[in-house]
Amino acid sequence: MLKNWLRRTVLASAVLAAGWGGAVAQPAERPLRLVVNVGLQVLDPIAGTSFITRNFGYMVFDTLVAMDSKGQFQPQMLEGWTVSDDGLTYTFTLRPGLEWHDGKPVTAEDCVASLKRWGARDSSGRRLMAATQELRAESENRFVLQLSRPFGGVIDALGKPSVHVPFMMPARLATTPPTQPVAEIIGSGPFLFVKDEWVPGERTVFRRNPRYRPRSEPADGLAGGKVVHVERAEFVNIADPATRAAALQNGEVDYLEYAPLDFLPVLGRDRNLQLARPGGIAQIMGGVALNHAQPPFNNLKVRQALQLALDQSEIVAVHGLPDGMFLPNCGATTMCGTRYSSDAGSEPVRSPSLERAQALLQDSGYRNERVVLLHPADSALINPMAMVVADRMKRAGFNVDVQTLDWATVAQRWLSREPVERGGWSAVPVVYTGFDLSDPLSNMGIGYNCTGTTPWLYCDEALTPLLQRFEAEADLDKRRAIMAEINQRVIANVNFPLTGQFSSPAVWRKELQGVIDFGFPVLWNVRRVSR
Secondary structure, eight states, rough: HHHHHHHHHHHHHHHHHHHHHHHSOOOOOOOOOEEEOOOOOOOOOOOOOOOHHHHHHHOOOOEEEEOOOTTEEESSSEEEEETTTTTTTEEEEEEETTTTTSSSOOHHHHHHHHHHHHHSSSSSHHHHHHHHHEEEESSSSSSEESSSOOOOOHHHTOOOOSOOEEEEEOOOHSEEEEEOOOOOOOOOSSSSEEEEOOOOTTTEEEEEEEOOOOOOSSSBBSSOOOOOOOSSSEEEEOOOHHHHHHHHHHOOOSSSSSSOOGGGHHHHHHHHEEOOOOGGGGGGEEEEOOOOOSTTTTSSHHHHHHHHHHHHHHHHHHOOOOOOSSSSTTTTTTTTTTTOOTTTTTTHHHHHOOHHHHHHHHHHHHOOOOOEEEEEEEEETTTHHHHHHHHHHHTOOOEEEEEEOOOOOOHHHHOOOSSSGGGSSSSSEEEEEHHHSSSSSTTTTTTTTTSOOTTTTOTTTTTTTHHHHHHHHHOHHOOOOOOHHHHHHHHHTTTEEEEEEEEOOOEETTTEEOOSSSSOOOOOOOEEEOO
16 A cells, blocks of 8 residues: 555656656656654644654754754854853844745844744743843844843754754744744745645655755754755655555665664664664653643642652563663653753652552542543554553552543643543653753753643742753853752652653665764755665
8 A cells, every 4th residue: 555655656746747847757756755753734843842843844944053963053044143241142143145935035033033933932942032131133134132131051042953943934924923833834944845745644745945055064963054965855654663664675765763663673684774873862751741730640749659650661661672772760851861961869760669659649648530641552652651651550559541542632632721520631651852851941841840831730939940040050060060959859849750761763775875863854965876
């Protein structure tokens, strides 16, 4: 079925080329096909919250600042910036020749509007905007950010690599409320979105942007020259892991965002395939989003009992990963092996115990209230871990109602603030990468403290001054010391209990050269060569 569908896609492309190009159809160049983890439903990377929307964003939009392979931040759309002696005034200059997909020039006014929209949505952005006295365009290619108080991570925030990424868009679109999708997709990035061929949830089509002007430096992580060597690229959704693996091995697709973990030994032995080697920030951390606003997880002792019940080694073991691809009982809420890693206060995480969890749950006053756990069965990464989480919770004494759904439905239910009797929820197993968790200001279990802007509504008043100290500090060593205090506080309050850190590598066919092994897929710099 997959082969027939792909063959029809290629045939349709050839017919389309004949219709535009004249009487004689030329053979269509084979598209570069990436199999994504889940289908693309939301296009706006500021309104959307998923990795697939982020991946889409990097295809069609661009950023002012970008992270390189060493985790350093480099100018991208910017020519550069200057900082005043007191550290409160940043002046940014755009590099020349930037154009939107509709041919209009990128201006400082566009960037100011884009930053304001992002800053109303993102955790790091909200904090930056709260510390900003003024953000204004000075000329067509220069804008100024004037801080009202010290903020140590201005460039880190502008170079934030994952959800929500501060992508630039025209001012006329950036005036759209951040929770409402923009009316059209106009970026300045290396690819053009082919809306007429988009099949939501199944296939997304891109063409090379002929107006894009790459930087002169070599591609490095998300930074450097984004040179596109293919005329057409596609995101394809194949739900079944076995079908994904077979399609890659047969050459029907070129690249899997995540290799099906059960097939790693087979794929690793295939001489035609290359496995990525993610580490540190590119690894994945599982966790359980808890509804702090509703019983029973509005009770601290109940949350602490759950945290004690979650044995990361047992949960991650369900994937059957070889040694070196997982970490047993990581106690760093910003993930182990990242810039701000700390295990301060992590004893409940590093030493799980069902017996202690049972005793604490009994002492908490828990009265067998129903715990609705939303189980996204269509996620190859979350599905098996969620089943172990549910089992551990039941063994600890929780009355668990597992509701098995697809991720799209889970994402909608997750937004509900109703009690479970009226369609609400109690817990959702999820996964994030180090790109999302490694900075506490953007970490979903830390940076949204007391903001009311995340579905799980955690609020720890003791954490607020620690985050304020962290955001004001620019010295890396002092930030790390503050992070140790933050780690201890977050674990004590059980904002976001962790279920284990592991690698889920991408895999691609070796005839692809120039693939950037960064931790999530980018399709510039890639060319197909004969083998």
